[in-house]
Amino acid sequence: MRWLKQQLRRQIREKRSQLTFTEKQLAARRVCMRLLQQPEYQKAQHIALYMSHHGEISTNLILRLALKQRKSCYLPVITPASSLEFVKVDSESRLEKNRFGILEPISRTKLIYPWQLDLVLTPLVAFDSTLHRLGMGGGYYDRTFAAENMKKHMPYMLGLAYDLQRINRLPHSDLDILLDMVITEKRCYNKGF
Numbered sequence: 001m002r003w004l005k006q007q008l009r010r011q012i013r014e015k016r017s018q019l020t021f022t023e024k025q026l027a028a029r030r031v032c033m034r035l036l037q038q039p040e041y042q043k044a045q046h047i048a049l050y051m052s053h054h055g056e057i058s059t060n061l062i063l064r065l066a067l068k069q070r071k072s073c074y075l076p077v078i079t080p081a082s083s084l085e086f087v088k089v090d091s092e093s094r095l096e097k098n099r100f101g102i103l104e105p106i107s108r109t110k111l112i113y114p115w116q117l118d119l120v121l122t123p124l125v126a127f128d129s130t131l132h133r134l135g136m137g138g139g140y141y142d143r144t145f146a147a148e149n150m151k152k153h154m155p156y157m158l159g160l161a162y163d164l165q166r167i168n169r170l171p172h173s174d175l176d177i178l179l180d181m182v183i184t185e186k187r188c189y190n191k192g193f
């Protein structure tokens with residue numbers, strides 16, 4: 001299973017890396033517009049985003065609009081325990097690269113507990129019709145949002161992706177978190193689409 005996951009990650013990341021700058025920009029805009037129409041976004045006050053890496057859908061536009069709508073926005077910081085902490089950010093926040101080259105906030109103040117988040121926008125490498133998520137392979141989101149850590153309150157988990165990241169059936173284990181929705185430049189995917 002590990003090998004299969006690695007293989008899939010390689011294939012899909014390769015395909016994603018072939019998108020042009022313009023294609024990525026257009027996709028990010030379409031995903032953002034679709035997200036803004038979702039009641040789960042409109043209702044959410046505390047939203048976790050990510051800084052895109054290796055051609056992932058950019059959340060810069062979403063971050064700008066959400067801040068303008070006076071929503072509280074958070075970015076993940078990786079911890080030594082291989083889970084994530086979420087730090088509140090605004091347009092002034094200083095960011096620096098972590099060991100994977102992903103931008104994260106320098107300040108570690110203004111943390112929110114994961115169960116206090118309303119909406120989590122997750123990056124992903126691939127997803128399938130059961131809305132399982134294949135990530136970069138660190139298990140960061142799985143560990144952070146494992147049911148036993150969540151005090152019975154799960155945020156709405158929403159993956160952002162290009163349509164080319166959709167595959168028929170993903171190898172998965174019981175540890176993998178399930179997404180509630182995936183938004184691509186083409187459409188929104190709910191369970192069993």
Ligand SMILES: Nc1nc2c(c(=O)[nH]1)N(C=O)[C@@H](CNc1ccc(C(=O)N[C@@H](CCC(=O)O)C(=O)O)cc1)CN2
Nearest residue numbers: 050051052053056076100102123135136137138140141
């Ligand atoms: N934009 C973004 N932020 C994120 C994630 C993500 O997938 N995307 N993560 C989601 O969990 C966490 C970081 N997880 C990551 C796991 C592996 C690699 C990575 O690049 N691995 C290398 C090989 C390992 C290494 O360099 O040590 C690779 O795949 O080439 C990057 C991020 C937190 N922040």
Ligand SMILES: Nc1ncnc2c1ncn2[C@@H]1O[C@H](COP(=O)(O)OP(=O)(O)OP(=O)(O)O)[C@@H](O)[C@H]1O
Nearest residue numbers: 133134135136137138139140141142143146175176
């Ligand atoms: N809740 C958990 N507790 C402990 N270990 C976990 C948990 N979830 C996942 N792991 C471990 O993390 C490793 C990576 O998991 P997986 O391949 O599912 O990562 P991923 O979802 O692709 O990555 P990411 O969430 O970082 O994007 C695996 O060895 C897995 O066993």
